[in-house]
Amino acid sequence: MSLPIGATIGILGGGQLGRMLAMAAAKLGFKTLVFAPGENLPAAQVSNRHMNAAYDDVLALQAFAGACDVVTLEWENVPVSAVETIEAVGTRVRPGAGALSVAQDRVEEKVFLERCGIDCAPWRAVDTVSDLHDALAEMGPDAILKTRRDGYDGKGQVRLHGDTDALSAWNELAGASAILEGFVPFNMEISVVLARDPIGQVVTYTPPHNTHARGILRHCSVPAPIPETVARDAQRLATKLADALDYVGVLALEMFVMPDGSLLANEFAPRVHNSGHWTPEACETGQFENHIRAVAGWPLGASTLLYAVEMENLIGADAAESAQAMLARGSVTLYGKEEIRPGRKMGHIVRKTG
Ligand code: AMP
Numbered sequence: 412m413s414l415p416i417g418a419t420i421g422i423l424g425g426g427q428l429g430r431m432l433a434m435a436a437a438k439l440g441f442k443t444l445v446f447a448p449g450e451n452l453p454a455a456q457v458s459n460r461h462m463n464a465a466y467d468d469v470l471a472l473q474a475f476a477g478a479c480d481v482v483t484l485e486w487e488n489v490p491v492s493a494v495e496t497i498e499a500v501g502t503r504v505r506p507g508a509g510a511l512s513v514a515q516d517r518v519e520e521k522v523f524l525e526r527c528g529i530d531c532a533p534w535r536a537v538d539t540v541s542d543l544h545d546a547l548a549e550m551g552p553d554a555i556l557k558t559r560r561d562g563y564d565g566k567g568q569v570r571l572h573g574d575t576d577a578l579s580a581w582n583e584l585a586g587a588s589a590i591l592e593g594f595v596p597f598n599m600e601i602s603v604v605l606a607r608d609p610i611g612q613v614v615t616y617t618p619p620h621n622t623h624a625r626g627i628l629r630h631c632s633v634p635a636p637i638p639e640t641v642a643r644d645a646q647r648l649a650t651k652l653a654d655a656l657d658y659v660g661v662l663a664l665e666m667f668v669m670p671d672g673s674l675l676a677n678e679f680a681p682r683v684h685n686s687g688h689w690t691p692e693a694c695e696t697g698q699f700e701n702h703i704r705a706v707a708g709w710p711l712g713a714s715t716l717l718y719a720v721e722m723e724n725l726i727g728a729d730a731a732e733s734a735q736a737m738l739a740r741g742s743v744t745l746y747g748k749e750e751i752r753p754g755r756k757m758g759h760i761v762r763k764t765g
Pocket residue numbers: 532555562563564565566592593594595596597600623626665677678
């Protein structure tokens with residue numbers, strides 16, 4: 412079923428991803444209703460309506476569901492119970508609770524990826540400090556301890572260089588259920604952003620080369636300097652994942668490219684993704700528009716890359732630069748956040764490079 416022009420798309424979450432989704436929805440003649448706690452949120456500034464309520468406010472969620480023709484999300488930590496409340500009213504949520512619950516738990520995520528035939532770095536579930544000692548003994552000293560849930564942008568992670576750090580790493584994560592991953596000596600980080608529609612048709616974007624600083628995506632360069640065969644392999648694996656999840660919308664799979672050209676999955680995001688922020692400028696159809704098209708049941712647009720491009724995130728004080736200086740560097744997108752804080756994503760700049 413495809414939505415009629417003028418229908419209302421609900422967005423769970425109020426950040427910059429929701430903002431860019433709302434603008435893409437408006438471009439196609441849809442209305443948007445944002446559900447998120449807070450005031451003057453980036454997405455709410457550009458939407459038709461905003462419901463300022465908590466994700467466990469069942470009555471507010473039911474009212475939201477009743478006012479929307481379809482609901483999507485821009486934040487992967489939306490509680491699964493909120494999605495279930497909306498679905499119980501009879502309003503479809505795309506992507507649904509299944510994909511969301513897999514993505515919210517790093518252990519479930521690894522199990523799912525491996526079941527799809529997608530390799531990951533070696534890992535062990537860790538629930539106690541003695542599990543951590545055992546996992547380090549098995550996997551070797553070079554490792555990363557990550558919380559199973561609620562980690563993002565490098566938060567909830569501790570790098571380990573040996574068993575001597577184990578107790579302090581465990582204490583740093585405050586005893587939360589965790590996963591220990593072997594530290595893999597990758598050549599490069601890439602991602603595949605794709606869109607999948609309700610009848611299972613998929614378009615994949617060209618993989619960018621992603622670089623991070625302090626766990627936060629800093630820069631994408633497109634196309635990534637990898638052989639065509641590796642890029643195609645990455646796109647094939649991401650498509651396999653989306654098919655296995657019976658996914659609807661945009662999904663991003665982050666991967667490590669190993670020195671021999673093999674690929675290891677790091678994690679996936681059940682939403683539009685920062686590493687796809689160059690797609691509106693540099694592709695025939697951008698990730699935000701394709702996400703809206705997918706959740707509306709409209710035909711997907713081509714993902715063809717029109718020219719080589721780079722994307723730079725404006726993080727914290729980067730955004731204190733003058734508008735003139737930013738505009739001289741490329742196509743500027745700002746997220747409407749009034750207060751600059753360290754580590755806060757304020758905007759991004761896309762620049763044609765080829
Ligand atoms: P994550 O929050 O899992 O995306 O991790 C943030 C960043 O830490 C990644 O983008 C990598 O740069 C690095 N990282 C995470 N896991 C590993 C790993 N198993 N081996 C090497 N580097 C990693």
